[in-house]
Amino acid sequence: xxxxxxxxxxxxxxxxxxxxxxxxxxxxxxxxxxxxxxxxxxxxxxxxxxxxxxxxxxxxxxxxxxxxxxxxxxxxxxxxxxxxxxxxxxxxxxxxxxxxxxxxxxxxxxxxxxxxxxxxxxxxxxxxxxxxxxxxxxxxxxxxxxxxxxxxxxxxxxxxxxxxxxxxxxxxxxxxxxxxxxxxxxxxxxxxxxxxxxxxxxxxxxxxxxxxxxxxxxxxxxxxxxxxxxxxxxxxxxxxxxxxxxxxxxxxxxxxxxxxxxxxxxxxxxxxxxxxxxxxxxxxxxxxxxxxxxxxxxxxxxxxxxxxxxxxxxxx
Numbered sequence: 001x002x003x004x005x006x007x008x009x010x011x012x013x014x015x016x017x018x019x020x021x022x023x024x025x026x027x028x029x030x031x032x033x034x035x036x037x038x039x040x041x042x043x044x045x046x047x048x049x050x051x052x053x054x055x056x057x058x059x060x061x062x063x064x065x066x067x068x069x070x071x072x073x074x075x076x077x078x079x080x081x082x083x084x085x086x087x088x089x090x091x092x093x094x095x096x097x098x099x100x101x102x103x104x105x106x107x108x109x110x111x112x113x114x115x116x117x118x119x120x121x122x123x124x125x126x127x128x129x130x131x132x133x134x135x136x137x138x139x140x141x142x143x144x145x146x147x148x149x150x151x152x153x154x155x156x157x158x159x160x161x162x163x164x165x166x167x168x169x170x171x172x173x174x175x176x177x178x179x180x181x182x183x184x185x186x187x188x189x190x191x192x193x194x195x196x197x198x199x200x201x202x203x204x205x206x207x208x209x210x211x212x213x214x215x216x217x218x219x220x221x222x223x224x225x226x227x228x229x230x231x232x233x234x235x236x237x238x239x240x241x242x243x244x245x246x247x248x249x250x251x252x253x254x255x256x257x258x259x260x261x262x263x264x265x266x267x268x269x270x271x272x273x274x275x276x277x278x279x280x281x282x283x284x285x286x287x288x289x290x291x292x293x294x295x296x297x298x299x300x301x302x303x304x305x306x307x308x309x310x311x312x313x314x315x316x
Contacts, residue, residue: 005029007087008305009052013061013073016278019094019294020060026298032057036073044069046076053085058301063097063116064277065256071097071116075123082124090127091120092301094276094293095252099134100224117141129300131276131293132223132251135175147300147310151251151274152179152221154291156186158272159219159249166244168192168216172234176222183221183249192218194234214242224252225273228259232266239267253277253290260285 011032012020024031033049059081061074074091081089101112113134120128121143129147133139139146167189171180180191192211218238225231225248235246246268253273260283263271272289273279279290296313303310 005302005305007054007056009055009057009086011057011059011077013059013070013077015062015064015070015073016060016094016275018278019275019292022292022294023060023092023298023301026294027301034077036077044072044076046073046080048080048084051084052081054087056305057081057086057089058092059089060092060094062093062095062277064095064254067097071119075119078123078125088126089124090129090301090304091125092297093128093130094297096130096133099138102135102138113138114141127304129297129304131274134223147304149296149300149313151276151293152183154274154293154296155221155249155272156183158289158291159247160186164217166216168211168213168218170194170211170213170218170220170234170238172220172222172230179221179223183219192238194237209237209241213238215244217245217247218243219247219249222248222250224254225250225259226254227257228255228262228266232262232268235266235268245269248272250274251276253279255280263287
């Protein structure tokens with residue numbers, strides 16, 4: 001029996017309350033009342049301010065910095081909802097932290113993305129809705145349904161409005177080649193690939209570039225920008241080879257450490273990001289544009305709740 005929109009409850013933890021409010025507004029519902037606090041030693045306490053008995057609960061929570069606090073908030077709120085007899089709990093995680101630790105790159109490495117998936121399932125979450133995982137196959141880490149949404153259509157619509165000529169889509173590494181090809185298809189333009197190596201975490205070194213970027217308007221695409229070392233090194237390498245202009249499109253604006261300083265000093269003309277992670281407005285640069293994912297997540301929640309097929313979204 002299909003559930004109705006009246007059976008829904010939407011809650012926000014502390015990671016991205018602005019996005020949660022936008023999603024709730026687009027769904028035409030009020031955010032649920034919840035009080036998330038900490039004891040003096042740092043323990044997280046969650047108290048639901050209204051009944052969730054028999055309701056389908058959607059908890060909107062990215063696991064960005066502080067990653068572990070935000071993850072524990074999600075797990076503890078899930079436990080509170082389950083013990084309060086919620087019919088189901090869906091974790092709406094626009095940004096899924098720990099996703100980049102998705103394999104054993106060298107001996108004795110953990111596969112932390114799988115560990116976190118196990119924790120989410122063990123907490124009692126019935127479904128996960130997220131966007132642009134580091135690798136598509138991470139959906140298989142979960143023993144529950146995963147709705148893996150794609151942020152690229154938002155970026156494509158934005159860049160189409162700029163009517164760029166002599167366009168080349170640039171992949172900053174081999175892992176983003178599929179993403180670059182998908183981005184290039186609606187523009188009917190070629191791609192270029194940057195061959196890099198990473199001597200240690202958060203450090204990258206450019207090896208060479210496959211493809212022609214001389215005299216071209218380049219868009220570098222990636223799933224996330226953390227310290228911005230990869231993107232800024234890529235932008236410099238492409239510019240050194242004679243690119244006309246460089247823009248960046250990425251989903252997750254992690255932007256930790258020296259990221260803002262690196263981007264400010266880089267040849268990047270414009271950086272277009274999505275709001276899966278809230279932007280630090282005090283540090284935001286003039287060259288940064290932030291677009292919202294609220295409409296997509298609201299539509300997917302609506303389809304999930306009313307048992308409407310999601311294939312139309314994925315097909316498009």
